[in-house]
Amino acid sequence: MSRAGAGSPDAVASTSTMNEHQHEHEHQHEHEHEPAVDARQLHATLDEYLQLEHKFQPRLCLPAECDGNEVSTGARDGAAHVLRCLKVWYDLPADVLISAVNLFDRFLTKMKVRPCHVPCITVSCMSIALREHAALTGQRAKVSVEELVSVSQSACTAGDVARMSRVISDKLALAGPHATVTPLHWLRLLRAAVLSAAATLRLRPPVQLLPESVLEKQLELAACDAACANVRSPCLALVLLYHTLEQQLVEWSRMSAVPAAAYCLYDCALQLQAYCHMCDESLRVAGARVREVLARYEARAAAPQRQRLVWRLSERTLKVLRPTDRLTSLLPTIEEQHLAAETSPPRNRSGSESSESEETSDWPRSPVLPVYCHN
Template sequence: MIDTVTGEACVPFAIQLKALLEQESRYQPKLSGLRILECAHDNGLRMTAKLRDFAVKDLLSLTRFFGFSSETFSLAVNLLDRFLAIMKIQPKHLSCVGLCCFYIAVKSSEEERNVPLAGDLIRISQNRFTVSDMMRMEKIILEKLYWKVKAPTALHFLRLYHSYICELLVANEKPAFNVERLEAQLKACHCSFGFSKVKPSLLALAILALETQEQQLHEMAEVLQSLQQHSNIKDGDLFCVRELVAKCLAEYSSTKCSRPTGQKLRWIISGRTARQLKHSYYKIAHLPTIPEATC
């Protein structure tokens, strides 16, 4: 189980970071498989990067609907990318694969009492496969991933980096950004296939670097450089990914972007379906935009 904690009585930052970095490469999607997906033509017969992005946006909407954690969403995306990178699936099976990856992540990250029934998930997403189909697909996914579920995601690195910064700087020097805003930016990046090929540690540091640049937090320069050195990240790689993050966030914030906040959710439930669901489930809601930076 991968957890990052802070505080004097907890595991030191360097040890936590080393543990995450050692596991990072073992839980990365296979690059050769991602390149095949990236080059695939949209003919309705093959999986494409565009279809993957649509599936991830649906997972983000489901995360919002149930009020699940950022950790659940990031893990679901990791599982989906790893599976798509090693298996050639038809587009018609993507909804089942995506929902199973989400369900695996939910059962791994959320409290047992908050885990929904598989049948409820199917009804909410308005899919036509059965619970038995979903259970069979879940078994296939777990077997193909060698039952390696708990992955070190970019979210783990982002939270660890953020806690390190907050502990290192004195109170009057603490940065003007908060972890909720950074996590919202990460979620937007997860919706873009290009970041599936980026190491989680690099993506997390690039988000931090962009935020400090935009807010002109010059006092953060040495801290970021220290994090970069500890994480063995090259200057050129950080610069390149930081620019990609900036482009992604600009597109995500634009009115032209087909993000979940700007369109009707594909799986809006009917009144009849809603009455069949547990009363504890949240009502469908639009996804929030990325919070403005605090001044």
């Protein structure tokens, strides 16, 4: 008898062998399933998240239009768009983006910020999120502050980002013992609870149930929109689970008959809703906002890209480029050689119509350097 624990390689190998024999008699083509999760651990984590929810929940009250003294909702969405572009550019995990957006919204909740400081705050939030993720994973941050400043074009320095990061850390009390609980943590927790209920019901769908990559992408879209900024984190996560579960049931109905146990997953979601003290009205409002954001994104993704490329040159670049406004498009007629020898006088190459005079040409030339000979 093996004395290996639950997390040892021997235990994992024996468990996988038993599962292979069991699945061989039930399903010939079975997809990989999520690992089993302890229900008591899920319940304890859920209680901990509920206690810390008020600390990490933003409550934005931004004007719709910018008046020059306060950040508007459009500026907030612009900053979130910059954060998502940095996430895509450096291929960062979703944890960094959701944490950076959460830090940005919480800082705007506590502080009145001028619009000119938004770029520096945006880069600082991304820097803090990268540092927190590196500390949690035990890895080195793959993006430096200088790279963030250069790619984001925030017109600030690394020193400005370092000072702003200290201000954000002090105002949000980031030096506490608890890590930031973002909507992504809630989404993973509630998803694990639904998957645990599906395993209890012995529900074996033909495709993966509630794919995490799809849920993370939908959460990124919702978090970057100001309409979903004040939605409770558990409410936002549960709405995304409902939305994905509905799409999953529609897909099941197209492939084959929907298992009766699949509808029991709604009962699990209802129990989570009651445990997290979410009323039906707040869930309905949050669901309408999330569906509107997702529908707007899908409409833009389905539309053909007809944007023309526009090259924008700075004044310094224009001074270096050779001007073409004085070049004529009409070229002189070139005569035959035997006629040109008799009628055409010899031409000087310096008199070409397409060349420019030395006084008017601003094409860069090499400087003339004196040469000293020691005789």
